Amino acid sequence: MNTRSKYKTKQREILLGYLETVPGVHITASDVCEYFKAQGAKIGQSTVYRQLESLVDEGIINKYIIDGNSPACFEYMGADSHEEAEVCFHCKCEKCGKLIHLHCDELEDIRVHLEQEHHFKMDPLRTVFYGLCDQCS
C-alpha cells in the first residue's frame, strides 16, 4: 500500500504538519489551500489535490464523500493507521447539514453483523447515516 516511491518535498511536509495538528477533524481541499495562503506558502491547488490523493492511498488520511455536491472531506488518521486504527462512523443531519462523527462499539457491531449474517462487507469510510440531529428534531 505504501510501496510507492515518494519524494519528501517541502509541500508534502507542510501539508502533513498541518494535518497532524487537526486529527479527527474534517478538512476539505480548499481548507488546506486557505491554510497555505494564510501561512504565506504558495502551493498550487493541483498539488494539494495530488498530495491528498497520495496520502489517501498510503492510508495516512481518509477521504469521505458525504454528499455528491459538497467537497470531499479528509481526515488525518495518523501515520500508524494501517495498524487497525479506530473506525469512525458518520451521521449527517438532513436539516442543518451538520456532520457528526461517532466512535461507537455498538455501531462496530453492526458491521460485523452485516458481514456475518448478510455477507455484506460494509465500508465505514463511505457509509453515512442520514437523519436529524439533536437540535433539529
Added chain:
Amino acid sequence: MNTRSKYKTKQREILLGYLETVPGVHITASDVCEYFKAQGAKIGQSTVYRQLESLVDEGIINKYIIDGNSPACFEYMGADSHEEAEVCFHCKCEKCGKLIHLHCDELEDIRVHLEQEHHFKMDPLRTVFYGLCDQCS
C-alpha cells in the same frame, strides 16, 4: 414529508412512468435526459434535476452517490414506500452496483441506539450502507 403541494405535470408523469419500468436499476440524470430525447419529449435538464430532487424528498426514489465525481444514481423505490410499511435498509455494492434490501431486527436496533444514545434520528429511507456484496468481496 409528502405534504408539499405538487402539480401533476406531464413531465412528472413521463418521468415516473419511466422509472417504474426500471425498478432496482440505477439511473443517472443524464440517462433520464437521453430517454426523454429518444422518446421525442423535449424536457429541460433543469426539470429533470428538479423533479428527481422532489421524488427523493417524497421517498419515491432514492439517490446514491458512489463516488464524488461520477454522476449521482437514482432508483425507483415504489410509490408506497412512504406508508410506514416495513422498514427496509439498503446496502449498495460499490463494485457491481447491486442494491440489497434488508429487513433485519438487528439493524432496527441501531436506529434505536442512535436515537437514544446519540440523539440522532436516523432516516432509514435515506441511509444507505456502502460496501461490497457477497460475490464482489
Added chain:
DNA sequence: TTGCGTGCAAAGGTTTTGCATGGCA
C-alpha cells in the same frame, strides 16, 4: 542525471440558478 513533484491555467463534468414563459388547479 533521472524522473517525480510542482504550478499555472484551462478543461472537464455535474449540478444549480435567474428569469421569463407556460400550465395546473
Added chain:
DNA sequence: TGCCATGCAAAACCTTTGCACGCAA
C-alpha cells in the same frame, strides 16, 4: 386567476489534466 413548474442559458462548483519547469535523490 394565482402560483408553481418549466426551459433555456449561463453560472457555479469541485476536481482533473497538459505541459513546462524545478527539485529531490
